[in-house]
Amino acid sequence: MENSQSVLEMIMAAKKDAKTLEDSILKILELMEKQNSSDTQIQKLHAMTKKLESVAVDTLSIFEARMQNHFRRGPFPRKLRSLLLESQKTNLADRVHQYYLAINVLKHGKGKSYRELLNSPNCLFTLKSSEGNSTDNTYPETSLVDVTAPDFFDGLVTTILEAYHFLENR
Secondary structure (H helix, E strand, O other), X not given: OOOOOOHHHHHHHHXXXXXXXXXXXXXXXXXXXXXXXXXHHHHHHHHHHHHHHHHHHHHHHHHHHHHHHHOOOOOHHHHHHHHHHHOOOHHHHHHHHHHHHHHHHHHHXXXXXXXXXXXXXXXXXXXXXXXXXXOOOOOOOOOOEOOOOOOHHHHHHHHHHHHHHHHHOO
């Protein structure tokens, strides 16, 4: 089967989907602020948040799958990070690594990636406690990385696009 969309087109489509979800989440939160939260609103908020998490996971996965050809073998994120560090693109290498860890946490929950983000002195994300998510009833059963935080998805897309251009132009 032929790939019908380029990496850039897929990333931009994901960004558009994420923006739609972020706007919907914001509207629900604004409604909930004005009135008592209903179970329906909480469930809808939870569903939208889970969809946004899925879009984030899929976006990084698509990037990785489509760009794997730049490396002979081995784990793509490690190879990319090493190459970026060799090229003295330290900031981009750090962001790529942190987004990789965040997506790993979204996919697998707490573990090595979660602990590494917790111990990171300059973590880019809002993390939730592994002791039981937030005490805030607004987000029942949410994951450990807050994808609804301002700039999470934009930061992911910016990082992926910079890494894409770096790989394509080397």
